[in-house]
Amino acid sequence: MISIQEKNNQIEKSIHDKADKLLREDQVDAVIGYSKGTIPMRSCPVVIRNEKDVDALIWNNFCSINLAKYLAPYIPTLKDEEGKNLRVGIISKGCVGRALIHLAAENQIDLENITIIGIPCNGIINRSRILKEFGVEEILKTSIVENELILKGKSFEKKLPIEEYLNELCKKCKVKSPPSLSSLSEICVGELQDISTIEDDFADISEFESKTTEERWAHIEDLLSSCIRCYACREICPMCYCQLCFVDQKLPRWFGKTTELTEIILYHLVRATHLTGRCVACGACSSVCPMGIDLHLITRKLEHIVKDRFDFTSGLDPETPPPMHQFKMDDKQEFMLEEE
Amino acid sequence: MEKKLLLKDQLSEFYNILEETYNFYGPIEEKGNIIFRKIKNPEDMVLDYSNSKIPPKNVVFPQNEILFEYKMNDDKIEIEEPKDIEEKKVIFGIRPCDANSFYLMKSFFKFGEYEDTIFLRKRENTILIGIGCNNPRQTCFCTSVGGHPFNKEDMDIFLVDLGDKYSVESISEKGKTLLEKFSWLIDARPSDIEMANELKVKAENIISTKLDIEITIKILKNNFNHPIWNEISENCIGCGSCAYLCPTCHCFDVIDEEDHYNNSGKRIRIWDTCQFKLYTLETSGHNPRPSKVERCRNRILHKFSYYPSNYGLIGCVGCGRCVNWCPVNNDLRVILNKICEIERKEESIIA
Numbered sequence: 039m040i041s042i043q044e045k046n047n048q049i050e051k052s053i054h055d056k057a058d059k060l061l062r063e064d065q066v067d068a069v070i071g072y073s074k075g076t077i078p079m080r081s082c083p084v085v086i087r088n089e090k091d092v093d094a095l096i097w098n099n100f101c102s103i104n105l106a107k108y109l110a111p112y113i114p115t116l117k118d119e120e121g122k123n124l125r126v127g128i129i130s131k132g133c134v135g136r137a138l139i140h141l142a143a144e145n146q147i148d149l150e151n152i153t154i155i156g157i158p159c160n161g162i163i164n165r166s167r168i169l170k171e172f173g174v175e176e177i178l179k180t181s182i183v184e185n186e187l188i189l190k191g192k193s194f195e196k197k198l199p200i201e202e203y204l205n206e207l208c209k210k211c212k213v214k215s216p217p218s219l220s221s222l223s224e225i226c227v228g229e230l231q232d233i234s235t236i237e238d239d240f241a242d243i244s245e246f247e248s249k250t251t252e253e254r255w256a257h258i259e260d261l262l263s264s265c266i267r268c269y270a271c272r273e274i275c276p277m278c279y280c281q282l283c284f285v286d287q288k289l290p291r292w293f294g295k296t297t298e299l300t301e302i303i304l305y306h307l308v309r310a311t312h313l314t315g316r317c318v319a320c321g322a323c324s325s326v327c328p329m330g331i332d333l334h335l336i337t338r339k340l341e342h343i344v345k346d347r348f349d350f351t352s353g354l355d356p357e358t359p360p361p362m363h364q365f366k367m368d369d370k371q372e373f374m375l376e377e378e
Numbered sequence: 379m380e381k382k383l384l385l386k387d388q389l390s391e392f393y394n395i396l397e398e399t400y401n402f403y404g405p406i407e408e409k410g411n412i413i414f415r416k417i418k419n420p421e422d423m424v425l426d427y428s429n430s431k432i433p434p435k436n437v438v439f440p441q442n443e444i445l446f447e448y449k450m451n452d453d454k455i456e457i458e459e460p461k462d463i464e465e466k467k468v469i470f471g472i473r474p475c476d477a478n479s480f481y482l483m484k485s486f487f488k489f490g491e492y493e494d495t496i497f498l499r500k501r502e503n504t505i506l507i508g509i510g511c512n513n514p515r516q517t518c519f520c521t522s523v524g525g526h527p528f529n530k531e532d533m534d535i536f537l538v539d540l541g542d543k544y545s546v547e548s549i550s551e552k553g554k555t556l557l558e559k560f561s562w563l564i565d566a567r568p569s570d571i572e573m574a575n576e577l578k579v580k581a582e583n584i585i586s587t588k589l590d591i592e593i594t595i596k597i598l599k600n601n602f603n604h605p606i607w608n609e610i611s612e613n614c615i616g617c618g619s620c621a622y623l624c625p626t627c628h629c630f631d632v633i634d635e636e637d638h639y640n641n642s643g644k645r646i647r648i649w650d651t652c653q654f655k656l657y658t659l660e661t662s663g664h665n666p667r668p669s670k671v672e673r674c675r676n677r678i679l680h681k682f683s684y685y686p687s688n689y690g691l692i693g694c695v696g697c698g699r700c701v702n703w704c705p706v707n708n709d710l711r712v713i714l715n716k717i718c719e720i721e722r723k724e725e726s727i728i729a
Contacts, residue, residue: 075707076711076712077517077701077709082706082708082709083706084613114669166410174424174426174427176513267618268617269654270615273616273617273705274615274705286655296646326619328619328622329411330410
């Protein structure tokens with residue numbers, strides 16, 4: 039078995055080759071990917087426009103952001119002077135691919151102009167967890183050597199097994215590379231994932247699900263009590279593309295804006311409800327939360343309900359709208375009517 | 379004033395005396411985050427932190443703050459002022475950068491014709507007992523923005539962590555008066571003072587980021603429409619984590635919460651940030667900052683151009699929180715260096 043370090047290097051090398059080819063042959067105007075972060079355990083999303091700059095693209099286990107965010111809607115710098123979308127190549131781990139496909143299902147993006155550069159993701163390291171474990175000890179430098187994360191501080195050097203310190207979501211992820219679709223223009227590092235084999239078992243939230251309703255509520259209350267309402271979760275979510283979020287409605291004001299616990303909970307639960315059948319399990323919300331809140335637990339739980347009731351998994355098929363976007367005569371409705 | 383010594387063993391006693399008169403705030407760990415809270419037990423405090431997650435500005439400028447409450451009776455409206463304005467507070471363990479931010483915020487809240495009495499009263503009623511920063515983080519750059527890890531001028535009382543004890547020095551008149559309550563503090567020995575001085579030099583040397591803020595301020599004056607703003611804002615997602623973790627950001631929104639059943643309500647101010655879409659959105663629907671390009675530019679200009687022109691100060695204390703917590707690693711240090719590059723590039727074109 040090749041090590042995580044080696045795999046990262048291989049992927050990174052392939053990313054350089056593919057991006058170089060796409061730009062040199064003028065198949066795309068720009069490539070969105072990750073560049074090296076300026077602080078430990080972060081990466082920095084970047085747009086590359088010239089094949090000379092492709093070496094800035096990196097791949098490692100800190101590439102936590104779902105880059106599909108930058109295409110729904112297209113950011114201003116990815117449009118031409120007339121406001122038309124440029125042709126974009128996008129470095130896509132499994133959840134980025136899923137997000138793009140799902141956004142297409144919701145008519146938010148046109149996959150015609152997008153080239154998915156699929157890569158087989160090997161999981162994202164849980165930065166919040168590590169920072170919490172180290173507390174006041176500052177981590178100055180990190181590196182990935184074989185299958186370990188090496189952390190250096192002023193007076194310590196520690197090695198952590200990467201597999202153990204991945205996001206729970208990533209540990210149990212079933213969609214490591216973008217789903218394979220004949221309709222897509224895609225180039226790939228390694229194999230794309232055959233959607234017929236994807237069966238999400240929600241093992242990442244099994245501990246949360248094993249709690250009683252009361253315990254789950256207490257857990258959510260406890261989690262959310264430290265929220266500062268910076269909306270990083272919403273702004274990083276590729277599915278949060280509303281021009282005006284419900285919580286920002288002012289005329290009339292629908293929701294409270296303070297950090298009273300009830301108002302925080304209302305924001306998060308209503309947002310999660312809006313993501314029902316739409317969350318692609320990228321975990322970006324939890325990765326970016328400055329307070330280290332595991333926000334994905336709520337949306338993942340909802341996805342599990344959707345899977346059970348509607349046998350639907352988001353981000354696999356650009357032709358099928360999500361369950362909450364349609365009505366079927368045989369939808370289960372025992373919560374309204376007693377079934378025989 | 380001569381320096382005193384506070385043994386760490388005496389911290390409880392120190393707390394007990396202050397707690398009789400003041401609400402005592404200090405840094406504690408809460409779900410893995412260092413936050414300033416009202417202290418019930420001095421042993422809960424985590425004083426060797428390098429930078430709290432949320433700056434202590436929220437002790438005097440909370441995220442939600444009642445400005446007044448009202449009640450309507452037939453033909454009369456009763457207004458009630460907030461009760462906590464005159465609350466006497468001590469913030470213990472504040473770092474020099476955060477103490478400096480109190481001064482910067484004060485400059486804003488007392489600027490112009492209308493003073494913000496709520497903020498100013500709260501600030502006036504708050505005593506800062508700070509600790510020098512022995513271990514600045516690698517993202518710290520206070521020395522580039524006029525600060526120093528051992529800057530004591532914004533404190534009332536300044537401590538230096540000497541291992542098992544603190545050296546204690548009163549800085550302001552308030553601090554001097556307060557220290558009179560602690561006649562039992564022993565005098566610092568020359569060796570303690572020497573140690574404090576060594577720590578000061580050591581801390582200063584840890585800070586490796588050096589930014590040329592003077593040039594940045596100059597360049598910003600003439601480059602409101604420079605294409606660099608597209609580049610700087612390109613990967614910004616428009617969240618408020620930089621602003622909400624910033625010790626100097628002070629923008630707020632005002633909302634009314636009505637209680638229709640009781641004919642009463644309250645007016646609350648809540649933190650706001652120029653990174654949000656609704657910030658300065660006008661009733662007509664016009665938004666002077668329609669995209670993240672203008673919003674990112676505003677954040678930089680406010681701190682490094684408007685603050686210098688309005689108050690002769692830099693609106694950033696170099697704590698590095700925004701650097702550490704920006705979801706997309708849009709590093710302020712990198713942004714400021716890019717702005718400096720504008721001039722260098724243009725010079726090279728002319729040359």
